[in-house]
Amino acid sequence: MVESIRELRKICQIVKHSKFRESKFHWLKWNFYCRLSIYITKVFLKLGISANQTTLCGFFAGIIGCSFFVFGNPEYWIVGILPLYLSRLFDAADGEIARYNKTASATGTYWDNMCDISLDSFKFACMTFGIYSIFHEIPVLIFGFIATTYPLVSLVSKLLAYKLELFTKTSVKSSNTEKSKKQKFFGYGYIMFGTFIALFTILGVAIIDLLIPAVTIPFIGGFNARYAYVIISGISGLIMTIVRVYKIVCKG
Amino acid sequence: MIESIKELRKICQESKYGVKNPFWPERIFYRSISIYFTKTFLKIGISANQATLISFFIGVIIGGSFFAFGNPKYWIAGALMFYLSKIVDRVDGEIARYNNLASVAGEYWDDMCGLCIGPYRMACMTFGIYGLFHAIPVLIFGFIAVTAPLFSRISNLLAYKLELPLQTLVNEDDTKTKKSLKQTLSRYVGLSFESSISIIVAILAVAMIDLYFNVVTIDIPLIGSFMINARYIYIIFYGVSILMVTVFRVYDIIRKGAMPNF
Numbered sequence: 001m002v003e004s005i006r007e008l009r010k011i012c013q014i015v016k017h018s019k020f021r022e023s024k025f026h027w028l029k030w031n032f033y034c035r036l037s038i039y040i041t042k043v044f045l046k047l048g049i050s051a052n053q054t055t056l057c058g059f060f061a062g063i064i065g066c067s068f069f070v071f072g073n074p075e076y077w078i079v080g081i082l083p084l085y086l087s088r089l090f091d092a093a094d095g096e097i098a099r100y101n102k103t104a105s106a107t108g109t110y111w112d113n114m115c116d117i118s119l120d121s122f123k124f125a126c127m128t129f130g131i132y133s134i135f136h137e138i139p140v141l142i143f144g145f146i147a148t149t150y151p152l153v154s155l156v157s158k159l160l161a162y163k164l165e166l167f168t169k170t171s172v173k174s175s176n177t178e179k180s181k182k183q184k185f186f187g188y189g190y191i192m193f194g195t196f197i198a199l200f201t202i203l204g205v206a207i208i209d210l211l212i213p214a215v216t217i218p219f220i221g222g223f224n225a226r227y228a229y230v231i232i233s234g235i236s237g238l239i240m241t242i243v244r245v246y247k248i249v250c251k252g
Numbered sequence: 253m254i255e256s257i258k259e260l261r262k263i264c265q266e267s268k269y270g271v272k273n274p275f276w277p278e279r280i281f282y283r284s285i286s287i288y289f290t291k292t293f294l295k296i297g298i299s300a301n302q303a304t305l306i307s308f309f310i311g312v313i314i315g316g317s318f319f320a321f322g323n324p325k326y327w328i329a330g331a332l333m334f335y336l337s338k339i340v341d342r343v344d345g346e347i348a349r350y351n352n353l354a355s356v357a358g359e360y361w362d363d364m365c366g367l368c369i370g371p372y373r374m375a376c377m378t379f380g381i382y383g384l385f386h387a388i389p390v391l392i393f394g395f396i397a398v399t400a401p402l403f404s405r406i407s408n409l410l411a412y413k414l415e416l417p418l419q420t421l422v423n424e425d426d427t428k429t430k431k432s433l434k435q436t437l438s439r440y441v442g443l444s445f446e447s448s449i450s451i452i453v454a455i456l457a458v459a460m461i462d463l464y465f466n467v468v469t470i471d472i473p474l475i476g477s478f479m480i481n482a483r484y485i486y487i488i489f490y491g492v493s494i495l496m497v498t499v500f501r502v503y504d505i506i507r508k509g510a511m512p513n514f
Contacts, residue, residue: 052506106414111506113410118403125395129388138379141391145375145398152402153368159409160363164356249301249361 008038008045008100037092044097051098055112058090062119069126072134077206077226081199087119088199117155124148124230131227140227147234154241161248205229260287260350281449286342293347300348300358303340308365311337312372319376322384327459327483331452334373338448341366367405371398377487384467385479390487397491404498411505458482 044054061083068080094112098104128144208225216223293303315337318330344362348354378394461482471477 107506110410110414111502114407114502117406121399125399128395129391132391141379141382145378145395148395149371149375149398149402152399152406153371156367156402156405156409157364159406159413160360160367162413163409164360245361245364249357251357 005038005042008042008096033088033092037089037096040089040093041096041100044093045100049097051094051101051103051108052111054090054094054097055108055115058087058094059115059119061090062087062115063122066119066123066126069123069130070133072130074206074209074226077130078203078210081203081206084123084202085199091116117151120151121148124151124234127226127230131224131230134224135227140230143227143231143234146238147230150234150237150241154237154244157241157245157248201229257287257291260291260346282339282342286339286346289340289343290346290350293343294350298347300344300351300353301361303344303347304358304362304365307337307340307344308369310340311369316369316372316376319373320379320383322380324459324462324483327380327462328456331455331459334369334448334455335452337369338452367402370401374398374401374487374490377483381481381484381487384481385484387479389478390484393484393488393491396495397487400491400494400498404494404501407498407502407505454486458486 049057065080065083065085065087068076068083071077091112094108095104098108124144124147128140128148132140132144205225205228212225298306311334315330315333318326318333321327341362344358345354348358374394374397378390378397382390382394459482465482467479467481469477469479
């Protein structure tokens with residue numbers, strides 16, 4: 001028999017989050033994901049669904065959510081956020097199931113990360129098509145390509161450094177005072193961009209577009225809030241990646 | 253004073269593999285030419301990282317941009333520029349070996365630059381084809397072709413980072429009979445896709461075909477009619493095949509819980 005919600009929380013959630021207690025954004029994750037995900041965990045444990053299958057459920061929910069972004073209408077975007085949010089919940093639940101069943105493994109993490117990263121770029125690809133269906137301009141596609149590839153390139157830039165074992169030297173130095181703070185800040189910034197804030201930003205941007213019609217700007221053409229979101233996330237991600245690569249190459 | 257070409261070859265090229273590069277296309281197409289670039293660059297005093305940057309600019313800014321035009325002649329020019337950038341890409345390693353400055357950071361820089369060229373090239377190709385046909389499926393296949401090589405790279409690197417154990421061969425017999433054949437086959441298929449020579453040859457061939465043949469329109473009942481030319485087929489094939497290989501690899505890794513040995 002599966003334990004009550006309170007017991008499950010102790011087994012599945014407290015273990016992991018005791019480490020993250022001191023972080024600034026802990027409450028966000030706690031309130032928006034962990035509060036609800038435990039119910040999914042309970043249902044899935046009753047049904048006997050494994051952690052990897054949960055990840056797959058989350059992946060499909062994400063694909064469905066992203067598919068809504070293909071349409072130009074902002075109302076569809078708002079609807080699409082719901083499955084996307086659900087997929088984040090599944091994402092939190094799969095770790096909990098793995099912890100409950102004690103099947104947490106590197107392979108599971110691998111599968112989880114692969115699903116995450118493909119959803120991330122698929123989301124931007126769908127958004128590009130949605131915005132392109134409104135404006136029919138080539139710059140939309142260019143920025144769309146940038147936004148789609150930047151999460152992948154930035155991940156590769158990190159992983160490649162791991163593979164070539166560049167991080168082993170720096171991590172010893174940075175365990176001291178200032179640098180670790182800075183690194184922490186960047187780490188949480190990435191988490192914010194990746195999961196928490198992205199959904200709210202999309203929601204906000206879609207609502208803005210619902211209320212304010214698209215503006216025509218000379219040289220650029222049609223412009224609305226969602227287009228701005230794609231541009232900003234693409235360019236900022238790209239610049240961050242370039243800066244990181246530059247830093248790694250300079251410091252070795 | 254810088255040594256003669258023959259001496260330079262000994263210092264920069266043969267030291268890497270012991271005697272000679274065992275892979276013959278590499279030797280004939282790249283290393284035979286790249287040594288002259290190395291000599292000029294050494295004379296001017298360009299460092300290895302700067303050589304990487306030069307190759308990046310030739311490949312990306314100039315070579316890749318040629319593909320954004322619909323005309324196949326531009327594609328042929330782009331493929332030649334791409335070839336040039338690949339030659340200069342060999343030069344940086346040789347300079348580093350000559351100066352005894354070969355480092356992991358240099359390798360990282362080299363890899364990152366090499367990585368960016370592929371997606372950029374495919375993106376430009378997509379724009380070129382889209383300029384011809386103005387059909388949405390082109391964009392869809394373009395997105396697949398742009399992201400698939402990156403996915404394939406991530407699927408490898410993530411396995412490294414999470415330190416999944418290396419796959420071990422079950423029997424000693426397997427290495428001799430079946431598995432070795434399968435592995436060599438997959439290795440050659442991989443080479444034909446990933447190695448830059450075959451990419452250049454494929455782009456050249458595809459552009460030549462388009463130069464002489466007209467666009468074909470294919471009618472599929474219920475779905476509609478599509479315009480197709482050789483370059484479009486190349487993009488579709490490239491993206492979908494790499495995506496399939498990646499999906500199979502990820503499936504393999506998850507099922508066995510171990511990294512395949514390449």
